[in-house]
Amino acid sequence: MGGGYVGLVSAACFSELGHSVNLIEIDAQKVKAINLGRPPIYEKGLEEMLRAHAGRNLTATSDYKCIPDSEIILICVGTPQGPDGEADLSMIASCAKSIGIALQNCDGYHIVAVKSTVPPGTTERLVKPTVLRQSSKNINKEAKGPQNIGFVMNPEFLREGLAVQDFMDPDRIVVGSSDQNAGDLFMGVYVGLDAPVVRTSLTAAEMIKYTSNAFLATKISFSNEIGNICKRLGIDVYDVMKGVGLDHRINPYFLNAGAGFGGSCFPKDVSALIHLAQETGEEPILLKSVVDVNERQPLRIIQLLEKKAGDLAGKNVAILGLAFKNDTDDARESRAIPVIAELKKRGAQVKAYDPKANSSMEKIFPNIDYCSSADAALKDADACIVMTEWPQFGQLDKEFDLMRSRVIIEARRILSCKDAEGICW
Numbered sequence: 401m402g403g404g405y406v407g408l409v410s411a412a413c414f415s416e417l418g419h420s421v422n423l424i425e426i427d428a429q430k431v432k433a434i435n436l437g438r439p440p441i442y443e444k445g446l447e448e449m450l451r452a453h454a455g456r457n458l459t460a461t462s463d464y465k466c467i468p469d470s471e472i473i474l475i476c477v478g479t480p481q482g483p484d485g486e487a488d489l490s491m492i493a494s495c496a497k498s499i500g501i502a503l504q505n506c507d508g509y510h511i512v513a514v515k516s517t518v519p520p521g522t523t524e525r526l527v528k529p530t531v532l533r534q535s536s537k538n539i540n541k542e543a544k545g546p547q548n549i550g551f552v553m554n555p556e557f558l559r560e561g562l563a564v565q566d567f568m569d570p571d572r573i574v575v576g577s578s579d580q581n582a583g584d585l586f587m588g589v590y591v592g593l594d595a596p597v598v599r600t601s602l603t604a605a606e607m608i609k610y611t612s613n614a615f616l617a618t619k620i621s622f623s624n625e626i627g628n629i630c631k632r633l634g635i636d637v638y639d640v641m642k643g644v645g646l647d648h649r650i651n652p653y654f655l656n657a658g659a660g661f662g663g664s665c666f667p668k669d670v671s672a673l674i675h676l677a678q679e680t681g682e683e684p685i686l687l688k689s690v691v692d693v694n695e696r697q698p699l700r701i702i703q704l705l706e707k708k709a710g711d712l713a714g715k716n717v718a719i720l721g722l723a724f725k726n727d728t729d730d731a732r733e734s735r736a737i738p739v740i741a742e743l744k745k746r747g748a749q750v751k752a753y754d755p756k757a758n759s760s761m762e763k764i765f766p767n768i769d770y771c772s773s774a775d776a777a778l779k780d781a782d783a784c785i786v787m788t789e790w791p792q793f794g795q796l797d798k799e800f801d802l803m804r805s806r807v808i809i810e811a812r813r814i815l816s817c818k819d820a821e822g823i824c825w
C-alpha cells in the first residue's frame with residue numbers, strides 16, 4: 401500500500417524476486433503510469449524493472465479488493481513531519497483501517513507488515529488494534545482468534561538514487577514480529593537475497609530505523625562541526641576525515657562535510673526521535689545539536705558569500721544544484737532551500753540550475769530564474785554557490801569565466817578548479 405519511493409521500489413523489487421505484487425496507490429495517474437512501465441519518479445534501475453514486470457506479476461491499482469487474496473500486506477505510506485516535529489501517522493491509521501475492513505469475513509492467514517518509518521510502538525499500539533478491530537478478528541467467534549493475522553515491522557534502508565541496489569543487495573534485513581510464526585513466514589518475501597537477518601520485537605525494529613538514520617545524521621553534523629573548526633584553523637577537513645575514517649571502528653562513510661543533510665528522511669526522522677524522547681521525559685541533548693548544526697550550515701554559506709562578494713542586494717547569484725543530493729530529482733529539505741530563501745531576503749537575484757531537480761524546486765520557489773545548463777546560470781553572475789554533489793559539476797572550470805567575477809563557493813566538495821572556496825575546507 402502506497403506507491404511513493406518506498407512502496408514503488410519495494411513493489412518492483414519484490415516482483416523481480418518472483419512474487420506476485422499488487423501495488424495499491426490512490427493517485428490514478430501514478431497507477432496508469434506504473435502499469436505502462438513508466439515510473440512516476442526517477443530512480444536508477446527502476447524503469448527496467450517496471451517494464452519487465454508491469455502487466456505480468458506487478459499490477460498497480462486503486463482498489464482494495466486484492467487485499468483478501470494477498471498473503472502479505474505491506475504498509476509503505478508516508479509519515480510526514482507534524483507541526484511539532486512529531487511523525488504524522490494519519491496515513492498509517494487510514495491504511496490499517498482499510499486493511500481491517502478488507503479482511504472482514506475473510507479466512508486464511510494474513511500478515512500485515514509496516515515498512516513505513518514509524519515511532520516505536522506504532523505497529524503494536526496503532527496498526528495492530530486498528531486492523532483487528534476493523535476486521536472483527538479478535539471478536540469474531542468463527543475466526544481462530546487474533547493469531548489469524550500476524551504483524552511484522554520491516555524497516556527499509558533505501559537511499560534515494562540507489563534504492564533498487566539497496567533493496568536487492570542490503571547490508572541487513574530487519575524483521576520485527578508479533579510472534580515467531582509471523583516473522584518466519586514473512587522472511588519468505590526475501591528468499592533470493594543474501595544478507596544478515598536481524599529478528600526482533602516490533603518496537604525494536606521500529607527503533608532500529610530511527611537510530612540508524614539518527615546516527616548517520618550525527619556523523620554528518622559531527623563532520624560539519626569539525627569542518628567548521630578546521631576552516632578557522634586553515635586545515636582541510638577532507639584530509640582530516642580521510643585519516644579518521646580509515647579506523648575500522650569509525651569507517652569512511654557519511655563523513656563528508658559541507659552544506660548538511662536534507663532529503664525526506666534524515667531531517668524528519670531526527671525531529672521525530674527528538675519529539676518522542678521529549679514525550680518520555682528524556683532531553684535528547686546530542687540529537688538537538690545534530691539538528692542545530694545542520695540548520696546553521698546554510699547560513700555559514702551566506703556569511704562566506706557576503707565576506708567575498710559584499711552586500712548581496714541586486715547581485716546575481718548562480719546556484720548550481722537544487723536536489724538534496726546528486727542522482728535524484730528530489731528537492732525535499734534540500735539545503736539549497738534555506739540558501740535561496742536567505743539570498744532572496746537580502747535582495748539578490750537567483751539563477752539556478754540542476755540536472756534533474758529544476759521543476760521540483762520551482763514548486764517551492766516559483767519566482768527565481770531556472771536555467772537549462774550550468775553555463776546559462778553562470779552567465780554574468782557576480783557569485784556562484786555549488787549546492788549539490790553532482791559529479792558533472794566536478795569538471796567545471798572555464799565555464800566560471802562566464803561570470804562577472806569568479807567568486808565561487810563550494811558547499812559540497814566536488815569542484816576541481818583551484819579558486820573555489822569551501823564552506824568548511
Ligand code: UDX
Pocket residue numbers: 556557558559560561613616620653654655656657658659660661662663664665666724725726
Ligand atoms: C537516507 C538513508 O541513508 C537511508 O538508509 C534511509 O532509509 C532514507 O534516508 P537518503 O535520504 O536517500 O537516504 O539520502 P542519503 O544518501 O542518506 O543522504 C542524505 C543527506 O545527507 C543528503 O542531503 C546528503 O547530501 C547528505 N550527506 C550524506 C552529507 O552531507 N554528507 C555525507 O557524508 C553523506
